[in-house]
Amino acid sequence: MKDYLIIGKLGGAHGVRGEVKVIPLTDDVRRFSSLKDCMLLDERENLKEKKTVKSVRFDETRTLIRFEGLDDRDEASKLTGLFLAVSRDDAVKLPKGRYFIADLIGLTVVDDVRGDLGTIKDIINTGASDIIIVKRKGKNELLIPYLNSIVKDVDISGGIMNVILPEGLYEIYE
Numbered sequence: 001m002k003d004y005l006i007i008g009k010l011g012g013a014h015g016v017r018g019e020v021k022v023i024p025l026t027d028d029v030r031r032f033s034s035l036k037d038c039m040l041l042d043e044r045e046n047l048k049e050k051k052t053v054k055s056v057r058f059d060e061t062r063t064l065i066r067f068e069g070l071d072d073r074d075e076a077s078k079l080t081g082l083f084l085a086v087s088r089d090d091a092v093k094l095p096k097g098r099y100f101i102a103d104l105i106g107l108t109v110v111d112d113v114r115g116d117l118g119t120i121k122d123i124i125n126t127g128a129s130d131i132i133i134v135k136r137k138g139k140n141e142l143l144i145p146y147l148n149s150i151v152k153d154v155d156i157s158g159g160i161m162n163v164i165l166p167e168g169l170y171e172i173y174e
Helices: 029-035 073-077
Strands: 004-014 017-024 037-041 045-058 064-067 082-085 108-111 115-125 130-134 142-145 151-155 159-165
Touching: 004 029, 004 037, 004 073, 017 029, 029 045, 029 064
Parallel strands: 108 159
Antiparallel strands: 004 017, 004 082, 017 064, 037 045, 037 082, 045 064, 108 115, 115 130, 130 142, 151 159
8 A cells, every 4th residue: 555645636837926737636626725745746656856835726627736935837837747645644534434546446356246356447436426447357347336235345455345246237248
């Protein structure tokens, strides 16, 4: 398990005073309001630098951040494409039964009837519900709705998600 969580991607400079646009990779953009210390990572998740947040503001469609010591558009532009991460200790505390997507990716999905279905490749939000994308050996990916009626147990430390697939769902992908 990584000791950090990626919460956004820097999308470029905004204005002339060093503000940076953030593409949120979290389900709650208000999370940025309390952001203080963060890390900037490259596409391979290598640490580029640590930053302290000076201010955060929201307009109709964007989240904008200013970092301490960064007051110039040209310097802000150099951060474009980097990922914004926080230490796991500084992450939002989730209620029981909720998990960070980063912690679910790679878990083995096990169905009560069919056994090992594969591993979680990703989880996407469709608006109505989250969809678990299960990577299977030599077969098409399996898409499973993340619903309490289907997902029965998640064991992060054991690396397993237990599910009970609704009748007919598995057969669609065979």
